Amino acid sequence: MTTLTDPPKESFRLSMLLYDSRYRSMTIQIIVLMGFMLGAAWLINNARINLAEAGKPITFGFLWEPSGYDINQRLIDYSSRSTHARAAVVGILNTLLVAVMGCLTATIIGVLIGVLRLSKNWMVSRLAAVYVEGLRNVPVLLWIVLTMAIMAEFMPQPREFRGENPSARMYLFDSVAITNRGVYIPEPKFTNGLGDIPVAMSLRPDQCESYLEGGELADSCGLFQISLDLWLIIAVLLAGIFVAKLNTMRANRIQAATGERPNTLWVNLAVIVLPTLAVLWYLGFYLERPVLKGFNFRGGIHMRNSLIALWLALSLYTGAFIAEIVRAGILAIPKGQSEAAAALGLRQGKIMRLVILPQAWRVIFPPLISQFLNLTKNSSLAIAVGYMDVTGTLGGITLNQTGREMETVLLLMLVYLIISLTVSAVMNAYNKRNALKER
Amino acid sequence: MKKSVFLGALTIAGLAATASMASTLDDVKARGKLNCGVSTGLVGFAAPDANGRWNGFDVAVCRAVAAAVLGDSDAVNFVPTTGKTRFTALASGEVDMLARNTTWTFTRDVDLKFEFVGVNYYDGQGFMVPKSLGVSSAKELDGATVCIQTGTTTELNLADFFRSNNMSYEPVPIETNAEAQQQFLAGACDTLTTDASGLAATRAAFENPDDFVVLPEIISKEPLGPLVRHGDNQWGDIVRWVLNGLISAEELGITSANVDELAKGTNNPEINRMLGTEGNLGEMLGLDKDWLIRAIKVNGNYGEIFEANIGEKTPLGLSRGLNAQWTEGGLIYSPPFR
Numbered sequence: 001m002t003t004l005t006d007p008p009k010e011s012f013r014l015s016m017l018l019y020d021s022r023y024r025s026m027t028i029q030i031i032v033l034m035g036f037m038l039g040a041a042w043l044i045n046n047a048r049i050n051l052a053e054a055g056k057p058i059t060f061g062f063l064w065e066p067s068g069y070d071i072n073q074r075l076i077d078y079s080s081r082s083t084h085a086r087a088a089v090v091g092i093l094n095t096l097l098v099a100v101m102g103c104l105t106a107t108i109i110g111v112l113i114g115v116l117r118l119s120k121n122w123m124v125s126r127l128a129a130v131y132v133e134g135l136r137n138v139p140v141l142l143w144i145v146l147t148m149a150i151m152a153e154f155m156p157q158p159r160e161f162r163g164e165n166p167s168a169r170m171y172l173f174d175s176v177a178i179t180n181r182g183v184y185i186p187e188p189k190f191t192n193g194l195g196d197i198p199v200a201m202s203l204r205p206d207q208c209e210s211y212l213e214g215g216e217l218a219d220s221c222g223l224f225q226i227s228l229d230l231w232l233i234i235a236v237l238l239a240g241i242f243v244a245k246l247n248t249m250r251a252n253r254i255q256a257a258t259g260e261r262p263n264t265l266w267v268n269l270a271v272i273v274l275p276t277l278a279v280l281w282y283l284g285f286y287l288e289r290p291v292l293k294g295f296n297f298r299g300g301i302h303m304r305n306s307l308i309a310l311w312l313a314l315s316l317y318t319g320a321f322i323a324e325i326v327r328a329g330i331l332a333i334p335k336g337q338s339e340a341a342a343a344l345g346l347r348q349g350k351i352m353r354l355v356i357l358p359q360a361w362r363v364i365f366p367p368l369i370s371q372f373l374n375l376t377k378n379s380s381l382a383i384a385v386g387y388m389d390v391t392g393t394l395g396g397i398t399l400n401q402t403g404r405e406m407e408t409v410l411l412l413m414l415v416y417l418i419i420s421l422t423v424s425a426v427m428n429a430y431n432k433r434n435a436l437k438e439r
Numbered sequence: 440m441k442k443s444v445f446l447g448a449l450t451i452a453g454l455a456a457t458a459s460m461a462s463t464l465d466d467v468k469a470r471g472k473l474n475c476g477v478s479t480g481l482v483g484f485a486a487p488d489a490n491g492r493w494n495g496f497d498v499a500v501c502r503a504v505a506a507a508v509l510g511d512s513d514a515v516n517f518v519p520t521t522g523k524t525r526f527t528a529l530a531s532g533e534v535d536m537l538a539r540n541t542t543w544t545f546t547r548d549v550d551l552k553f554e555f556v557g558v559n560y561y562d563g564q565g566f567m568v569p570k571s572l573g574v575s576s577a578k579e580l581d582g583a584t585v586c587i588q589t590g591t592t593t594e595l596n597l598a599d600f601f602r603s604n605n606m607s608y609e610p611v612p613i614e615t616n617a618e619a620q621q622q623f624l625a626g627a628c629d630t631l632t633t634d635a636s637g638l639a640a641t642r643a644a645f646e647n648p649d650d651f652v653v654l655p656e657i658i659s660k661e662p663l664g665p666l667v668r669h670g671d672n673q674w675g676d677i678v679r680w681v682l683n684g685l686i687s688a689e690e691l692g693i694t695s696a697n698v699d700e701l702a703k704g705t706n707n708p709e710i711n712r713m714l715g716t717e718g719n720l721g722e723m724l725g726l727d728k729d730w731l732i733r734a735i736k737v738n739g740n741y742g743e744i745f746e747a748n749i750g751e752k753t754p755l756g757l758s759r760g761l762n763a764q765w766t767e768g769g770l771i772y773s774p775p776f777r
Contacts, residue, residue, distance in 0.1 A: 054552060054670075055552050055669065055670075056552065068595040068598055068599075069594045069595055069598050069610075070597075070598045070601075070608070070610050071610070072609050072610050072611065072612075079602075080595075080599070080602060081602075149621075152621075152622060152625045152627040153625050157626040159572075159626075180625060180626060180627050181584055181609075181611075181627055181628075294581065294582040294583075295580075295582050295583045295584060295629045296582055296583075296584060296609065298582070305627070306611075383614065384614070386589070386611055386612040386613055386614075388612065392612065396523065396589060396590065396612075397589055397590065397594065397612070399523075400522070400523050400526070400589070400590035400591075401590075401594075401595065402546075402550075403526055403530075403546070403550060403551035405527055405530075
């Protein structure tokens with residue numbers, strides 16, 4: 001005969017926080033967290049008090065003072081009369097420019113080298129291996145400095161292009177000049193352009209007066225200006241692509257119904273290219289060539305050698321890491337896949353392009369995100385070659401001229417944090433969409 | 440995430456914790472070494488020689504202060520600073536004083552909380568170009584590419600100069616003088632701009648100095664001098680009066696050669712007060728009575744230091760000009776020792 005007795009009702013005692021394994025882990029976590037927060041509070045308070053004592057309380061008012069310095073590469077209008085805040089924005093845009101350019105090139109280089117390293121050709125795979133090991137085992141700063149030194153020391157000076165028998169020549173029908181101050185390429189221009197539209201005019205209303213009265217648009221009006229020409233071209237191009245898509249779908253339908261596929265190539269090409277050409281003609285499109293005038297080339301787009309050095313070095317360096325990621329991704333695909341594809345009669349190139357890479361892409365993508373983030377943050381080494389990124393403007397000259405170390409460095413950290421978090425948010429969203437759906 | 444916040448806070452605290460401290464004089468004495476911020480290497484002003492010993496016009500001020508305070512002109516840690524790092528180094532207490540051709544400006548004095556103790560070189564910003572460029576005036580530099588050391592007043596003067604003359608230019612910002620030199624020699628920029636004395640120093644270090652000229656225009660006032668942190672007036676006084684002592688010594692004819700002789704007593708009461716045979720000026724500063732004797736003995740008076748490091752007989756070949764004694768028509772002038 002058994003009797004059921006209630007288990008003794010436990011009352012909670014304080015000592016259980018330490019001796020009862022159910023509570024212990026939580027106790028420890030709470031104590032550590034409190035200690036951490038106390039420590040952090042003490043440190044922050046200490047910094048605050050010391051800064052106040054040194055007579056430098058944290059203020060951000062300096063951001064609205066005129067900066068007083070010039071920046072060579074600016075994507076939006078800026079002069080030495082603009083504010084420090086605007087100088088910071090110019091720097092941020094420069095950072096983004098080199099980051100985007102770098103990420104694109106690094107990905108292309110990485111995929112190429114990664115595939116080549118798996119090549120059955122001994123020579124090709126060894127060369128790819130040498131590239132990867134050489135690049136990624138030397139600090140990126142050295143690559144940046146080396147590229148810059150090569151640009152500055154071995155390229156011809158602008159004045160060597162001068163005279164009857166110049167010692168240096170321009171390339172591509174006299175439209176590209178490679179000098180030790182950078183590369184000058186032709187700039188697309190329009191004779192009857194539609195002009196620009198200023199955004200956020202209220203920021204600097206005094207600069208926009210003549211524009212609002214129907215007059216000329218000053219470069220300094222608004223936060224930045226949007227080129228209508230560019231938008232028109234993009235819109236026409238997108239519309240063309242859309243129509244081409246419709247045409248392809250129509251061809252698919254006909255093929256499904258009749259088994260015969262009408263030729264789509266020429267129609268598609270025509271609807272994309274012809275309207276765009278028409279718009280370009282309407283706008284009076286021409287390429288402005290750089291011309292040697294005075295000390296330097298004028299006109300065209302000037303890609304400074306600081307930008308080129310930074311861009312090349314970052315792409316080559318990060319490309320080496322991406323190559324390894326790509327190689328790992330490809331090796332992660334079971335051999336059966338390529339054997340099955342081969343059994344279907346696909347050739348090597350097609351197997352890689354149609355079977356292996358699409359699957360490997362899912363493995364490659366997550367580590368690729370962190371390489372993009374690395375590249376973006378490594379771009380802060382720009383100061384080594386005098387590229388005016390946000391570290392150079394806000395964290396360099398502004399810091400120096402105003403003496404606000406704490407404020408500028410905090411802002412700088414915030415800027416990089418926001419850029420990195422945005423990049424990883426976008427990439428993660430993309431990754432989630434393309435990840436293997438498990439059913 | 441948590442970790443990075445924590446490390447960030449640590450850094451902040453590390454920056455700030457050193458800002459408040461006891462008297463600099465006591466710190467220096469306890470350490471037995473003076474931490475002196477100098478440039479990363481500018482021939483004539485501050486540069487290590489073949490044996491690694493720092494020499495130069497600015498270095499001499501550091502050594503004189505070390506001799507006055509510690510009795511040993513070699514008891515100096517020379518901390519090379521760039522235009523960018525110098526103020527942080529001084530503000531954070533990493534160095535006790537800066538002697539690094541630093542321009543005395545209102546904001547640096549007032550807003551950055553530093554104290555300029557005087558002027559040891561009256562300078563102005565100039566331009567250097569290769570002779571082959573065929574430029575004879577800075578007004579002809581429209582459209583030129585200009586190499587410039589970032590984090591300096593020259594950056595702002597340059598912007599103002601080109602703006603007020605309605606000229607355009609392309610700035611190439613560079614961190615250190617050595618890099619500026621390399622870029623300039625490679626022709627990556629048409630002209631190099633900095634203080635005229637710095638240009639002379641840079642030019643002197645070139646393989647073919649004669650291929651380059653410094654343009655006649657001086658576009659700014661650059662009074663260069665040593666500086667200390669705000670808030671420690673005793674330390675500021677010591678550095679100020681060591682500098683004034685070197686200047687007065689030249690005016691009164693006290694040299695490294697005759698200082699021992701004069702220290703035995705002279706008919707000139709000011710010399711006697713300076714060299715400690717009369718009054719107790721040294722004690723007022725918190726030093727002993729021989730402080731200035733030691734300072735002068737190191738490299739001599741202001742004039743001797745000038746001639747030995749940057750004067751006309753050196754590769755820099757700078758004339759005294761504005762930096763002559765006031766009695767000779769210059770601006771170098773020390774308040775009286777009284």
